[in-house]
Each structure stands twice: as C-alpha cells, then as structure tokens.
Amino acid sequence: MEPAKPTNYWDYIRVEEVLSLQGGLNETEDELDNSEVLFITVHQIYELWFKLVLREMRSLRDFFHQERVEEQAMSNAARSIKRVVTVLRQCVTHFEVIETLTTREYLGFRDKLMPASGFQSAQLRQIEILMGLDDTERVPLGLDESYMDALRAHDGTESPAYLRVQAAKLDTPSLAQAIEAWLFRTPIGGKYAHEEGAETALQRFVDDYVGAHARTVDKSAALALARAFTPSDRERLGARYAKEKAAIEEFLAPDGGGGRRQRVRAAMIFLVSYRELPLLAWPREVLDGLIELEQVFVIFRQRHARMVERVIGRRTGTGGSEGVDYLDRTALNYRVFRDLWAVRTYQIPSEMNPDLEQADFYDFRNG
Numbered sequence: 136m137e138p139a140k141p142t143n144y145w146d147y148i149r150v151e152e153v154l155s156l157q158g159g160l161n162e163t164e165d166e167l168d169n170s171e172v173l174f175i176t177v178h179q180i181y182e183l184w185f186k187l188v189l190r191e192m193r194s195l196r197d198f199f200h201q202e203r204v205e206e207q208a209m210s211n212a213a214r215s216i217k218r219v220v221t222v223l224r225q226c227v228t229h230f231e232v233i234e235t236l237t238t239r240e241y242l243g244f245r246d247k248l249m250p251a252s253g254f255q256s257a258q259l260r261q262i263e264i265l266m267g268l269d270d271t272e273r274v275p276l277g278l279d280e281s282y283m284d285a286l287r288a289h290d291g292t293e294s295p296a297y298l299r300v301q302a303a304k305l306d307t308p309s310l311a312q313a314i315e316a317w318l319f320r321t322p323i324g325g326k327y328a329h330e331e332g333a334e335t336a337l338q339r340f341v342d343d344y345v346g347a348h349a350r351t352v353d354k355s356a357a358l359a360l361a362r363a364f365t366p367s368d369r370e371r372l373g374a375r376y377a378k379e380k381a382a383i384e385e386f387l388a389p390d391g392g393g394g395r396r397q398r399v400r401a402a403m404i405f406l407v408s409y410r411e412l413p414l415l416a417w418p419r420e421v422l423d424g425l426i427e428l429e430q431v432f433v434i435f436r437q438r439h440a441r442m443v444e445r446v447i448g449r450r451t452g453t454g455g456s457e458g459v460d461y462l463d464r465t466a467l468n469y470r471v472f473r474d475l476w477a478v479r480t481y482q483i484p485s486e487m488n489p490d491l492e493q494a495d496f497y498d499f500r501n502g
C-alpha cells in the first residue's frame with residue numbers, strides 16, 4: 136500500500152478558499168472598509184455554526200427515530216444535545232462582534248443589502264423546521280410574501296436557498312416528532328404502550344399524580360392565603376391556585392387520538408419525577424437538554440433583537456419587516472417543546488410524588 140500523502144493545514148482546512156470569500160458583491164475585499172468585511176465575515180461564521188447545528192440535530196433526530204433506542208446509547212444523545220447548546224451559546228455571544236459596528240458605519244453600506252436580509256438565511260429555516268416549528272406558528276413578516284417567497288430568486292425562480300428549505304420540509308420526522316414517538320414508547324408503571332394492562336397503569340399514574348399535585352398546590356395555597364392581607368387578595372390567590380389544579384387535569388386528560396398525547400405528556404412527567412431511578416437517568420438528561428436547547432434558541436432570538444435595536448433602532452428591516460418588533464415577536468412565539476415547558480409548571484417536590492408501581496423495573500439489570 137502506498138504511504139498516505141502528507142497533508143498540509145492549508146489544504147485540509149481550505150484556508151485559501153475560505154479567506155477569498157469576504158468580498159461581498161465585489162470580486163475581492165480590497166475596496167471594502169473594515170466594517171463591511173466584518174459584517175460579511177460574521178454572517179459567514181454564523182452560517183458555519185448553523186451548519187454544525189443542523190448536522191448534529193439531524194443525527195439526533197435519526198437516533199430517536201429508531202424503532203428501539205438503546206439505553207446505553209442515550210448518553211451519546213445527551214452529549215449531542217449539549218454540543219448543539221454549546222454552539223448556539225456561541226451564536227448568542229457572537230453578536231457582540233457585530234455590535235462593534237456603529238449605526239453610521241452600518242448605514243454606510245446598508246443600502247447595498249436591500250432587499251436582502253437574514254430573513255433569507257435558509258439554514259436558520261432548516262433548523263426551525265427540523266426542530267419541529269410548525270408553519271401555522273410563524274410570525275408573518277408583514278408583507279404579502281411568505282417566508283418561502285422570500286427565498287426565491289429575483290426573477291421568481293427557485294433559488295438554492297428555496298430548494299434547501301423545501302427539502303427540509305420533506306425530511307420528516309422532525310426532532311420533536313421523533314422525541315414524541317420515543318416518549319410514547321416509554322414504559323409507565325412498568326408497562327410499555329403495547330402491553331396488556333398499559334392503559335390501566337397509565338391511568339393509575341395519571342390519577343395518582345394529579346392527586347399528589349393537588350395536595351402540593353393546596354399546601355402552597357394555604358401558605359399564601361395565610362399571609363394575604365385583604366379578602367380580595369385571598370379571592371385572587373384562591374382563584375390562581377384553583378386554576379393551577381384545573382390546568383394539570385386538562386394537560387393530562389385522555390385525548391381522542393387513542394390516548395397518544397396523554398401518554399406522551401404523562402411520560403414526560405414520569406421521567407422527570409422519578410429521576411433517581413437508574414434507567415431514567417439518561418432520558419431525564421435528554422429532556423433537560425431539550426429545554427436548555429430551546430431556551431438558548433429563544434435567547435439567541437432575543438439577543439439578535441437587542442443587537443438590532445442598538446445598531447439600527449426601530450426602523451424597517453432591509454427584508455421589509457417592522458424590524459425589532461417582528462424579531463421580538465418571533466422570540467416570544469416560537470416554541471417547539473411546549474409540553475416539556477409545561478411540565479416545569481406541574482412538577483412537585485419528590486416527597487410528594489406518588490409511590491412508584493414496579494420500581495425495580497427501572498433498575499439497571501445485569502446480563
């Protein structure tokens with residue numbers, strides 16, 4: 136066998152090619168000032184971060200999409216989520232670099248961009264779609280064109296960006312759907328969904344948990360009411376706590392779809408409630424990781440909006456949106472793992488947890 140050819144750093148990393156790409160609409164960057172080169176470079180770095188997030192998220196989705204998810208491999212999934220979180224955290228702090236642009240510096244070349252905008256970042260759309268953001272939840276740009284139209288070339292044809300996002304829509308299931316299917320398969324009360332007695336075990340857990348939750352809320356309500364000063368405060372607090380009890384009943388109510396949603400939601404509560412059981416340790420890490428992932432994504436959107444407010448104020452965006460107001464609305468509204476967030480509201484102290492049925496089922500077994 137021929138010895139492997141020695142490699143150079145510049146060949147492997149493709150340094151010369153990468154460094155030749157910061158000229159924007161010009162052939163080279165020679166005619167551009169430092170601010171514009173910074174603007175282009177920072178965006179390119181973001182696109183590379185997005186690329187890594189997409190790759191990692193796709194592997195995660197594939198992992199959870201398997202018929203059977205191996206318990207031993209679960210720690211790899213938790214690590215993979217951690218990696219996505221770490222990259223997104225870089226995306227959050229990275230806005231500091233672009234904030235070194237003064238408003239006047241940016242305005243010096245902003246017109247060149249019109250009507251281009253980060254709104255045309257296909258990779259951000261791919262991430263949202265792969266994660267599971269539903270089109271019906273999208274905040275409209277405030278123009279007639281949809282986010283898909285914004286990805287068309289100026290002559291209306293389908294650009295590479297358009298085709299990428301279109302392909303992302305066909306690439307199912309989303310991460311959220313794959314996670315949901317995995318949660319559906321989680322044994323509750325020692326019974327898998329397809330096993331005899333599964334429904335009874337599920338219903339028993341739901342009833343016990345709702346009861347334990349009600350006792351927890353009653354305890355908090357008694358403490359709060361004891362220090363309420365006026366009758367109207369007592370009334371308001373009483374109503375608030377009553378609403379909490381009603382909310383979990385609705386959250387865990389049996390649903391029409393063969394009990395699928397109820398089982399998935401119950402599995403979330405089950406996994407986080409009995410976190411000390413060995414077999415539930417990694418699944419719990421996964422659920423915590425998904426919350427962290429979505430949290431950092433929201434913070435990314437908020438951070439972008441604050442950077443934009445600092446650089447251009449509240450003027451109309453180059454893509455034609457209301458600018459900061461539009462961005463703030465996306466930060467407020469875009470959520471994929473809503474049920475996981477809801478479970479944070481419904482968790483109770485461990486000493487209030489109902490006794491676990493078939494606890495030894497959840498121990499690690501030898502052999």
Ligand code: HEM
Nearest residue numbers: 181252253254256259443446447452453454455456458465
């Ligand atoms: C001076 C710097 C920047 C300004 C003033 C700015 C401004 C804006 C504005 C106003 C929008 C709303 C759409 C529109 O009307 O154009 C937007 C969207 C967006 N921007 Fe920026 N941006 C800047 C830098 C960046 C950077 C560095 C990134 C890195 C990826 C980025 C990514 C995005 C993305 C992905 C969207 C679409 C958000 C969505 O639709 O959910 N922007 N930007």
